[in-house]
Amino acid sequence: MLQTPEIPIATFEGLVFGPRSDMPIWQQIRDHILGLIENGTLRSGSQLPGETHLAARLGVTRITLRQALQHLQNEGHLTARKGVGIFVRSPPAIFTVRDGHPFHENIETHSEPITTDTRFVRREPASTQLAARLRIPGGANIIHLRRLRLLGEQPVYVNDKYFPADRFPDFEALYAERQSVTDVFRAAGIAAFRRVETRISGGFSSADEADNLRLTPGTPVFHLNARNEDGNGRTIEWTSGCWPLTSVEFVFGAPEK
Amino acid sequence: MLQTPEIPIATFEGLVFGPRSDMPIWQQIRDHILGLIENGTLRSGSQLPGETHLAARLGVTRITLRQALQHLQNEGHLTARKGVGIFVRSPPAIFTVRDGHPFHENIETHSEPITTDTRFVRREPASTQLAARLRIPGGANIIHLRRLRLLGEQPVYVNDKYFPADRFPDFEALYAERQSVTDVFRAAGIAAFRRVETRISGGFSSADEADNLRLTPGTPVFHLNARNEDGNGRTIEWTSGCWPLTSVEFVFGAPEK
DNA sequence: CAGTGGTCTAGACCACATG
DNA sequence: ATGTGGTCTAGACCACTGG
Numbered sequence: 342m343l344q345t346p347e348i349p350i351a352t353f354e355g356l357v358f359g360p361r362s363d364m365p366i367w368q369q370i371r372d373h374i375l376g377l378i379e380n381g382t383l384r385s386g387s388q389l390p391g392e393t394h395l396a397a398r399l400g401v402t403r404i405t406l407r408q409a410l411q412h413l414q415n416e417g418h419l420t421a422r423k424g425v426g427i428f429v430r431s432p433p434a435i436f437t438v439r440d441g442h443p444f445h446e447n448i449e450t451h452s453e454p455i456t457t458d459t460r461f462v463r464r465e466p467a468s469t470q471l472a473a474r475l476r477i478p479g480g481a482n483i484i485h486l487r488r489l490r491l492l493g494e495q496p497v498y499v500n501d502k503y504f505p506a507d508r509f510p511d512f513e514a515l516y517a518e519r520q521s522v523t524d525v526f527r528a529a530g531i532a533a534f535r536r537v538e539t540r541i542s543g544g545f546s547s548a549d550e551a552d553n554l555r556l557t558p559g560t561p562v563f564h565l566n567a568r569n570e571d572g573n574g575r576t577i578e579w580t581s582g583c584w585p586l587t588s589v590e591f592v593f594g595a596p597e598k
Numbered sequence: 599m600l601q602t603p604e605i606p607i608a609t610f611e612g613l614v615f616g617p618r619s620d621m622p623i624w625q626q627i628r629d630h631i632l633g634l635i636e637n638g639t640l641r642s643g644s645q646l647p648g649e650t651h652l653a654a655r656l657g658v659t660r661i662t663l664r665q666a667l668q669h670l671q672n673e674g675h676l677t678a679r680k681g682v683g684i685f686v687r688s689p690p691a692i693f694t695v696r697d698g699h700p701f702h703e704n705i706e707t708h709s710e711p712i713t714t715d716t717r718f719v720r721r722e723p724a725s726t727q728l729a730a731r732l733r734i735p736g737g738a739n740i741i742h743l744r745r746l747r748l749l750g751e752q753p754v755y756v757n758d759k760y761f762p763a764d765r766f767p768d769f770e771a772l773y774a775e776r777q778s779v780t781d782v783f784r785a786a787g788i789a790a791f792r793r794v795e796t797r798i799s800g801g802f803s804s805a806d807e808a809d810n811l812r813l814t815p816g817t818p819v820f821h822l823n824a825r826n827e828d829g830n831g832r833t834i835e836w837t838s839g840c841w842p843l844t845s846v847e848f849v850f851g852a853p854e855k
Numbered sequence: 856c857a858g859t860g861g862t863c864t865a866g867a868c869c870a871c872a873t874g
Numbered sequence: 875a876t877g878t879g880g881t882c883t884a885g886a887c888c889a890c891t892g893g
Contacts, residue, residue, distance in 0.1 A: 365862060391878060402864050404661075407879090412816075415672075416802070423879050424871035435799075440850055539850040541798060542692075543820060543843035545673070559669075561818035561843060563800060586800035586818060586843075593697055593796040593850045622881060648859060659883050664860090680860050681891035 366401055367408035374409065378418055378431050385495055389419070389427040414557040417585040421557050430555055432497055432588040440593045441536040443523065444490065453493030459520060460487040460553075462513055464506055474568065475505055476576045482506035486516070489553060497589075499553040500582040508577060526577070533572040540566040541591060550583045561586040623658055624665035631666065635675055635688050642752055646676070646684040671814040674842040678814050687812055689754055689845040697850045698793040700780060701747065710750030716777060717744040719770055721763055731825065732762055733833045739763035743773070746810060754846075756810040757839040765834060783834070790829040797823045798848060807840045818843040 377383045389395060396406040410427065413419040420430045464482050472479045483503050490498040502522065504512065508529065515525045526534055542564045551558040562583050569578040634640045646652060653663040667684065670676040677687045720742050729736045740760050747755040759779065761769065765786065772782045783791055799821045808815040819840050826835040 367862080393878085402866095404865095405863060408862085415818075421879060422872085424873075424877080426878060537851055540847055541850075542847040543800065543818065561672075561800065590797055590799040593798075594794055624881080650859085659885095661884095662882060665881085667860095678860060679891085681858080681889075683859060683891095 367405050367412075370399060370401070370406060370409035371412050374413060375418060378429055383429045385429050385431050385493065387429050389429070391426070415560055417556065417560060417587045419557075420555050428555075430495055432492055432495055432585070435587075436497065436584075436589040438589055438591050440539050440591065453495075456491045457520065458489040458491060458496075459516075460489060462486045462516060467503070471503055471579065474576075474579045475503060477505050484509060484512050486522070496554050498582060498584050499550060500580060503579045503581075504577060522578070526571075531571045531577065534569050534577060536567050537570050538568045539593075542566075543586070546583070546585075554583065554585060556585060563589060563591075565591075624662050624669075627656060627658070627663060627666035628669050631670060632675060635686055640686045642686050642688050642750065644686050646686070648683070672817055674813065674817060674844045676814075677812050685812075687752055689749055689752055689842075692844075693754065693841075693846040695846055695848050697796050697848065710752075713748045714777060715746040715748060715753075716773075717746060719743045719773060724760075728760055728836065731833075731836045732760060734762050741766060741769050743779070753811050755839060755841055756807060757837060760836045760838075761834060779835070783828075788828045788834065791826050791834060793824055794827045795825045796850075799823075800843070803840070803842075811840065811842060813842060820846060820848075822848075 374383070383389075390398070392403050392406060392410070396403040399406060410419060410421070414421060418429065418431050419427055421427045463485050465485055466480055467475065467477065467483045469479045471483060472481060475483065477483075484506050486502040486504075488500050488502070489496050490500070506512075509515075509525060511528075512525060515528045516522070518524075526532075544562055544564055546554065546556050546558055546560045546562045548558050550556070550562065551560065554562075556562075562585055565580070565582040565584065567580045568576055569580070571577050631640070640646075647655070649660050649663060649667070653660040656663060667676060667678070671678060675686070675688050676684055678684045721739050722742055723737050724732065724734065724740045726736045728740060729738060732740065734740075741763050743759040743761075745757050745759070746753050747757070763769075766772075766782060768785075769782055772785050773779070775781075783789075801819055801821055803811065803813050803815055803817045803819045805815050807813070807819065808817065811819075813819075819842055822837070822839040822841065824837045825833055826837070828834050
């Protein structure tokens with residue numbers, strides 16, 4: 342078990358689902374649990390009682406309870422892990438991401454610190470699709486970097502970056518030093534570079550993405566794709582990221598502030 | 599009944615949900631129906647058989663069938679209307695929207711024509727929030743324009759635009775002529791204007807949005823907010839739109855093509 | 856009125872992860 | 875071996891929409 346802070350016994354009792362109420366029971370349960378999350382009774386990372394127990398405590402069927410739980414999962418408030426349990430995963434705030442700005446500039450003050458988890462850096466041959474995106478010959482080598490951004494212990498962003506391998510012979514060593522792609526660019530003699538195109542689309546999290554972001558697979562997400570060029574108009578980076586739908590807002594063309 | 603093209607009787611039979619298969623039954627049903635939509639057997643706008651009949655035909659419980667249907671609704675392929683029926687609503691393609699470009703430039707060639715449905719134009723006092731967004735005094739009057747963009751008969755975008763009323767005394771008459779906001783700006787002596795800020799966030803469709811877009815309420819959507827300024831840096835438009843998550847891709851900073 | 860989708864119950868078996 | 879969430883069944887009543 343990851344962590345199972347004690348949940349007050351009576352937390353889930355005491356609800357009245359009178360037939361008087363015109364709101365469906367599952368919605369009342371949803372709202373009640375959401376309230377417990379937002380007022381801090383259920384902290385991020387804590388585990389809920391098992392569905393069977395919880396349903397019994399609430400006096401409803403497991404199916405009715407699951408209706409509520411599924412909505413909360415879609416909205417990114419809960420994560421279910423088969424054979425393990427259901428956990429609270431509420432990002433305490435919404436990120437505001439400004440296009441083209443370094444990640445850390447985007448983060449307003451939050452209660453929890455932002456950390457970066459580098460999952461791997463490796464070299465591999467480019468797929469034909471990726472080669473086209475990087476404007477390099479098919480089959481040429483690329484550097485593939487995957488990172489995770491966390492708010493406290495909660496992952497909020499997975500990001501895959503791809504670089505033409507021949508431009509950065511010492512990528513791994515340079516990156517290991519500072520953990521910063523910008524610094525690698527500088528060290529490679531690329532002082533000026535800019536984001537030339539950003540694409541945002543929507544979808545539903547794959548098993549892989551869900552695993553990284555600790556979401557239930559199928560949860561709606563943003564997909565972000567962008568291309569960076571150096572000062573000479575050559576593509577030096579393709580980035581491909583995934584955010585939970587409910588935890589980010591993108592801002593484009595925002596002036597100073 | 600809106601329109602109920604005949605659906606071949608055997609369309610839904612013949613599926614084998616062997617326990618051999620490792621994929622859940624509801625997923626197989628989902629994929630099967632999606633296949634029928636994509637290969638044109640189920641045309642956009644056509645009605646499905648009732649859940650009871652369909653479940654019987656497929657040899658599963660209604661609940662199992664509903665599991666499949668709910669996913670298809672989330673993905674924007676189906677719409678359920680209580681007391682009426684379930685209808686196919688698949689946009690035949692994904693829109694690519696470039697920031698700051700007029701809407702019609704964004705639409706690549708599609709099989710169906712794009713049309714615009716102006717729902718209303720009216721004047722009303724600004725809420726404090728809206729006044730701040732338009733940089734006008736609280737309580738000042740605004741013009742509120744709501745439009746719907748349709749692909750064939752399928753709505754794909756709802757859009758609310760707000761303008762400071764005192765800048766456009768003849769808005770209604772001018773707009774009625776050409777149905778174009780750009781033309782109204784020109785007629786008002788505003789030759790140059792530009793989009794200064796665009797925000798994109800995600801959410802779940804409200805009852806209102808779902809009604810306009812013919813989605814099942816709760817379906818994931820994009821929310822788009824943007825501000826336009828005239829050549830003198832004065833705000834002349836605030837726009838607020840809603841897209842189904844799966845039918846659009848946003849492009850920012852894209853160069854010519 | 857009849858038919859639709861929305862909600863709910865009371866069971867059951869399974870695959871999975873953990874100890 | 876135990877407990878978890880994931881799937882599935884066979885019923886039922888309701889609110890809503892349309893003719």
